[in-house]
Amino acid sequence: GSHETFTGPSPAISTNTTGDIVVPSQLGGAPVTIVATSAFYGCDKLTSIVIPESVRIVSDFVFFGCSALKSITLSEHLTKIGAYSFRGCSNLGEITIPASLTLLEYRVFYECPKLSAVTFKGAPPTGVVDAAINQTAVVRYNSQYANDWLPVIAQCGWSNASPYTPETPTDPVDRKPDGGPSRETIDGVEWSFKTSDNKAAVIAFQTTADGEV
Numbered sequence: 001g002s003h004e005t006f007t008g009p010s011p012a013i014s015t016n017t018t019g020d021i022v023v024p025s026q027l028g029g030a031p032v033t034i035v036a037t038s039a040f041y042g043c044d045k046l047t048s049i050v051i052p053e054s055v056r057i058v059s060d061f062v063f064f065g066c067s068a069l070k071s072i073t074l075s076e077h078l079t080k081i082g083a084y085s086f087r088g089c090s091n092l093g094e095i096t097i098p099a100s101l102t103l104l105e106y107r108v109f110y111e112c113p114k115l116s117a118v119t120f121k122g123a124p125p126t127g128v129v130d131a132a133i134n135q136t137a138v139v140r141y142n143s144q145y146a147n148d149w150l151p152v153i154a155q156c157g158w159s160n161a162s163p164y165t166p167e168t169p170t171d172p173v174d175r176k177p178d179g180g181p182s183r184e185t186i187d188g189v190e191w192s193f194k195t196s197d198n199k200a201a202v203i204a205f206q207t208t209a210d211g212e213v
Helices: 143-156
Strands: 008-010 019-022 030-035 046-050 071-073 094-097 117-120 138-142 160-164 182-186 189-196 199-202 205-208
Touching: 071 094, 138 143, 143 160
Parallel strands: 019 046, 030 199, 046 071, 094 117, 117 138, 138 160
Antiparallel strands: 008 205, 182 189, 189 199
């Protein structure tokens, strides 16, 4: 008979990982600056995730299908969240978007029916109108950027938007020397990552029926 080879992302950690996860701020001695495409794809037993201050980019499909995820804490240095990154996070109830964020790519919050509260600490990121935030969500925005937010709110039809006055701490990030593509176990969880240019990225390995590629 015919033999079909499955090709798809194998997440940075085992999909059997349960409960609360803190993404390491260093892997292989380098700061983790990127959570790469599909890094937590299908990790449907995770209930909360903390993204460390070292991280600048959350790529596409990162938390796709993390259906048990209720809480996520983002880095205050994050600049971009990739397309469909929270798609199918059907239990995610609220999220706070840091002031550093400048880009929300397409349908970041697609199929997040319970997302009922979104807080933006800064100005409207590019792409926010296409981020698939529920119209009924309570959207809190930094009053300092009210003039920027009001037209966005009108365009998105958010009926429960309100201003607030925030506080925003920032911390410098240390740079560490390079290592190679590797795995590292921290608190019993094995992470896959690679390093380049003094930065580390949490990665999903592409796998096939014949093993790692």
